[in-house]
Amino acid sequence: MFPTSLIRSTVNPAEIAHFSRLSALWWDEHGEFSFLHKMNPVRMQFIREKILEIARDEQPDLSGNNPDILNGLDVLDVGCGGGLLSESLARLGARTLGIDASESNVAIARHHSTLDPRLSQNLSYRHTPAESLLSEHKQFDVVCSMEVLEHVDNPALFLSTCAELLKPSGHLFLSTISRTPLAYLLTIFLAEKVLGKVADGTHTWSKYIKPSELIEFFHKYRSPSQHPEASRPWITRLYGDGVPTRTEAEVRGLVFNPLQAGWMLAPRGAWGATECNYIFWARKPALESALDSIKS
Amino acid sequence: MLRSTSLLATKACRNTARRVFVRKISTSGQEQCDVVIVGGGPAGLALASALGSKQHTLGNIKIALVEAGDLSKVRKWTPEEGTFSNRVVSLTNESQAFLDSIGSWQYVEQSRTAPIEEMQVWDGVSDARIEFHSSELGLEHPEQGMARLTEVLNLQRGLLRHLQLIPEVQIIDQTKVTSITAESVDGGWPLVQLENGRVLRSRLLVGADGLNSPVRSFAKIPTYGWSYDRHAIVATMVHPAKSPLLGPNTTAFQRFLPTGPIAFLPLSPTVSSLVWSTTPELAAALKQTAPSVLARMINAAFRLPENSLTYIHSQILQAHQAGMPIQDAEIKGLIQWRESSCAIKENSAYSTAAFDTPEKLAGVPPDDAVLVPPMVTSIQPGTIASFPLRYNHAETYTGLNNRAVLVGDAAHTIHPLAGQGLNLGLGDVECLSRVIHNAVLRGGDIGSYTSLLPYSQERYLENHKIMSICDKLHKLYSTTFGPVVQLRTMGLEMLNEFDSIKAALMSIAGSSAPTRIRREGGSFHGEFGATALSLAATGFEGVTAAAATVQALTNLVRDRAKAQFDERGKGGNTL
Ligand SMILES: Cc1cc2nc3c(=O)[nH]c(=O)nc-3n(C[C@H](O)[C@H](O)[C@H](O)COP(=O)(O)OP(=O)(O)OC[C@H]3O[C@@H](n4cnc5c(N)ncnc54)[C@H](O)[C@@H]3O)c2cc1C
Ligand SMILES: C[S@@+](CC[C@H](N)C(=O)[O-])C[C@H]1O[C@@H](n2cnc3c(N)ncnc32)[C@H](O)[C@@H]1O
Numbered sequence A: 001m002f003p004t005s006l007i008r009s010t011v012n013p014a015e016i017a018h019f020s021r022l023s024a025l026w027w028d029e030h031g032e033f034s035f036l037h038k039m040n041p042v043r044m045q046f047i048r049e050k051i052l053e054i055a056r057d058e059q060p061d062l063s064g065n066n067p068d069i070l071n072g073l074d075v076l077d078v079g080c081g082g083g084l085l086s087e088s089l090a091r092l093g094a095r096t097l098g099i100d101a102s103e104s105n106v107a108i109a110r111h112h113s114t115l116d117p118r119l120s121q122n123l124s125y126r127h128t129p130a131e132s133l134l135s136e137h138k139q140f141d142v143v144c145s146m147e148v149l150e151h152v153d154n155p156a157l158f159l160s161t162c163a164e165l166l167k168p169s170g171h172l173f174l175s176t177i178s179r180t181p182l183a184y185l186l187t188i189f190l191a192e193k194v195l196g197k198v199a200d201g202t203h204t205w206s207k208y209i210k211p212s213e214l215i216e217f218f219h220k221y222r223s224p225s226q227h228p229e230a231s232r233p234w235i236t237r238l239y240g241d242g243v244p245t246r247t248e249a250e251v252r253g254l255v256f257n258p259l260q261a262g263w264m265l266a267p268r269g270a271w272g273a274t275e276c277n278y279i280f281w282a283r284k285p286a287l288e289s290a291l292d293s294i295k296s
Numbered sequence B: 001m002l003r004s005t006s007l008l009a010t011k012a013c014r015n016t017a018r019r020v021f022v023r024k025i026s027t028s029g030q031e032q033c034d035v036v037i038v039g040g041g042p043a044g045l046a047l048a049s050a051l052g053s054k055q056h057t058l059g060n061i062k063i064a065l066v067e068a069g070d071l072s073k074v075r076k077w078t079p080e081e082g083t084f085s086n087r088v089v090s091l092t093n094e095s096q097a098f099l100d101s102i103g104s105w106q107y108v109e110q111s112r113t114a115p116i117e118e119m120q121v122w123d124g125v126s127d128a129r130i131e132f133h134s135s136e137l138g139l140e141h142p143e144q145g146m147a148r149l150t151e152v153l154n155l156q157r158g159l160l161r162h163l164q165l166i167p168e169v170q171i172i173d174q175t176k177v178t179s180i181t182a183e184s185v186d187g188g189w190p191l192v193q194l195e196n197g198r199v200l201r202s203r204l205l206v207g208a209d210g211l212n213s214p215v216r217s218f219a220k221i222p223t224y225g226w227s228y229d230r231h232a233i234v235a236t237m238v239h240p241a242k243s244p245l246l247g248p249n250t251t252a253f254q255r256f257l258p259t260g261p262i263a264f265l266p267l268s269p270t271v272s273s274l275v276w277s278t279t280p281e282l283a284a285a286l287k288q289t290a291p292s293v294l295a296r297m298i299n300a301a302f303r304l305p306e307n308s309l310t311y312i313h314s315q316i317l318q319a320h321q322a323g324m325p326i327q328d329a330e331i332k333g334l335i336q337w338r339e340s341s342c343a344i345k346e347n348s349a350y351s352t353a354a355f356d357t358p359e360k361l362a363g364v365p366p367d368d369a370v371l372v373p374p375m376v377t378s379i380q381p382g383t384i385a386s387f388p389l390r391y392n393h394a395e396t397y398t399g400l401n402n403r404a405v406l407v408g409d410a411a412h413t414i415h416p417l418a419g420q421g422l423n424l425g426l427g428d429v430e431c432l433s434r435v436i437h438n439a440v441l442r443g444g445d446i447g448s449y450t451s452l453l454p455y456s457q458e459r460y461l462e463n464h465k466i467m468s469i470c471d472k473l474h475k476l477y478s479t480t481f482g483p484v485v486q487l488r489t490m491g492l493e494m495l496n497e498f499d500s501i502k503a504a505l506m507s508i509a510g511s512s513a514p515t516r517i518r519r520e521g522g523s524f525h526g527e528f529g530a531t532a533l534s535l536a537a538t539g540f541e542g543v544t545a546a547a548a549t550v551q552a553l554t555n556l557v558r559d560r561a562k563a564q565f566d567e568r569g570k571g572g573n574t575l
Helices: A013-021 A034-058 A084-091 A103-113 A130-135 A155-164 A181-194 A211-220 A287-295 B002-024 B042-052 B071-075 B093-101 B152-164 B214-218 B280-288 B291-303 B306-321 B328-341 B367-371 B421-441 B449-477 B482-497 B499-508 B527-574
Strands: A074-078 A095-100 A123-127 A140-146 A166-177 A249-257 A262-265 A277-283 B030-038 B063-066 B088-092 B114-116 B118-123 B129-133 B147-151 B169-172 B177-182 B190-194 B199-207 B223-238 B251-257 B260-268 B271-278 B385-394 B404-406
Touching (some): A034 A166, A034 B421, A084 A095, A084 A123, A084 A140, A095 A103, A130 A155, A140 A155, A155 A166, A155 A211, A211 A249, B042 B063, B042 B421, B063 B199, B071 B152, B088 B093, B088 B421, B199 B214, B223 B280, B251 B291, B280 B306, B306 B328, B421 B449
Parallel strands (some): A074 A095, A095 A123, B030 B199, B118 B251, B199 B404
Antiparallel strands (some): A166 A277, A249 A262, A249 A277, B088 B147, B223 B271, B251 B260
16 A cells, blocks of 8 residues: 555645535536536446446346345445435445545535435445545445546546555446547536536646546556565556457446437447546456466 | 355345335334325326336335325225226227236236227218228237227226235325425425325325326426316217127227217127217206217217207207206107208118117118117116316426426326327326336436436427327317318328328327337337327328418408408498
8 A cells, every 4th residue: 555655635625615615506406517417327327237247247147137236335436526426326225435525515415315314324425535545444346436537636646546445356437528629619618618507617628538548547557466476457458449358447438418418328439429528447456366377 | 256255145134134224214203205106096006006016126115105085995896797987098009018017907807898999980070081990000919909998997906906916015095195395405305294194205206196286286387278168978888789790899989070079989799988078068968868868869979960960969958058958758859850851761870760679770780880889779877977178288297306296197188089198197107117217226316307307308298299189189170160171071081091191090099009018128119109190290280280271261361351341331331
């Protein structure tokens, strides 16, 4: 793990102040965060289906529609905001911890969860940066961080923090926005400046990260290990056009359909679908794969 | 590998833990529910069954259904052999397939239902006629007909029998919802107050509570509509069995009279159901007369020319207004007189002479017997009733931030001329239960606007399309205005020529072509139904538009003429 002295923060105070100001609006489905509300079912669909897909690789007799796949898993939602994703995870039975750098966001999230009796047992929130969980030696089956990466300082540190909060074989889910002209046009020029759907200053183009950059990061990234010679990068193989194997990582576009005023999950490899919003998944290498490679 | 086995092992205990905890929670006398359905009509019961039958994949959501009436009467309903309830609906194949997919259809007593294999529809003024047969529809099972007539009670009883096997659905009957309020905190849930003092706090509140929906008022959803100034008289009609030469009693007959259509809907070889839309005055007068008078008038309504009927109706109304309901002998005389003055031969199927000598109906039927329904000889006692008809459409199906959603008649009511009311309602229920299911699988809050949005998006236009076709049909046929009659005659005859448009009309008249069902998370779709319907819509739009043009032109000519006349009159005065 990281020696404590090396912990730098990924928290950008201006960003946090911005979200704190808007915190009262989190649960207005028609307001500032309506896009996130509408995106949430699609993010959940991907999370559920991906975990199910991997579980079925390992247990082929598992039902293709198993509603309980998240039940009982330890899940961390980093930058949970008002708790949109955290509540959904908890409703599916995941033991969910939502953390956020903004105190008022956490307060709103906590208050909202008290309205729903189904949430009280497996949902909790903490006002803390992800880095301090590392020092508590907590690890989770699943770490999610939705629409946060584009708001942090030092994204590489943020990614490695999320990575190390996972147990071996754990699932990492990130959704964010790519750094493309299209993304600038849609998420900043249109959404903030022209339509005013999202508060001005919410996004900074230069902080956007491309899917290829995330893949590149995890192609190199190795979890710190007592057996450095055994640890492998999260992504070991890339096909010709930079596509990882389905069992190590995946990128899917999230596409807004204005006709239905809703988001959809683009099919795998859909052309141009990841030019703006996308969701990324990667899996931490299993412990035994490291040990296996030592033995051989 | 290590990890996944341990995960599985612990999963079993966690599942049970999750199930138990849901039941425990309750805040200060309030009962927590995931879904409260207000209304135990066919739509509400179907939704409860649909959700209840998916309990295992819905993670045991807690469902309660509240109904003001006594459902034990419906559960125990045991009609006497050969008798039928007067409230009958024609269920499309799509509706039946849906009820089957949720496991309810098997509890509906099949021997009390009857297929419609053929339809005879004609214009009361011009006599232009269309005929449909289910074998022309390319149905997968044409022998099952294009729709199935089912007593509402038989359907409700079947749904209740199915629900008896799903104890997770709590049915609270003989209990009125007295008021609905929202919790006073921001984002608060609805609190449903029951007559007996219980309070249900609900994540999702479903209004299946009919035309005057209290849920709709709570959700502040405005509705748009009007009264047709028409009542539908319903009754259970008894008649001799059809001659074997005419085939089984599986033909529905419908005649469009200017006051509204009259329909004859077969239930068994010797019993059929009446739905007669007419003026409220005539409905009231006919309800006051002896049942034999109604029987004679039904026979006449399918047989006599329109102007003769208008005359007899005026006689009935006069007698009614004078406080002396018209007598059987008088009606008999009036009908005989009109028949003879219209030169209707006694051996024709258009003659009602055999009403008083039913034995004459045996033997070889006359050539024109296929054109009219069997002669009604009596009305099953106690089955005459009437309902006011309205067009009503809520402006939206989901409330804004109040966790309410509408299905069935609470969302829309239409003219019964195409027998679509409940079929739309069951379409709502199918869609809503699928939308709820998808939302639950994604951890969604099923009371949230976002979760319910796909329901509104899918159903609103779909319903609107069918509702406006039915409304246009009513308006198109409720006139005797010459040019319109001529045009709609052309319309009807053209329809008979073109199979595709004919099929379209069949589809609103209660059928829909083979629909494949995707059970897992999929949707029902009647592609045929949809295209046929839009075809029908354009077809009728064409006829109505043409009629409107003719009407406008005629008005223009008339107004011009009148203006000239007035002009002259004025001139005359000054001269
Ligand atoms: C003459 C006629 C013929 C028809 N023919 C056809 C046909 O052939 N095919 C077809 O598909 N449709 C037909 N329909 C339409 C069909 O009958 C209706 O669409 C259907 O019955 C509506 O069902 P529902 O469950 O939505 O509403 P309803 O049956 O009206 O049920 C609403 C329920 O809510 C309950 N309720 C209301 N308020 C409260 C409260 N405060 N507390 C507790 N409970 C409450 C009521 O007691 C009632 O049981 C016809 C209608 C008529 C009038
Ligand atoms: C766009 S919001 C997304 C909220 C939520 N994940 C969702 O998608 O509904 C970004 C959130 O990340 C939080 N955040 C930004 N930087 C953070 C950091 N370094 N650590 C934790 N939270 C952070 C902000 O306070 C804000 O609530």
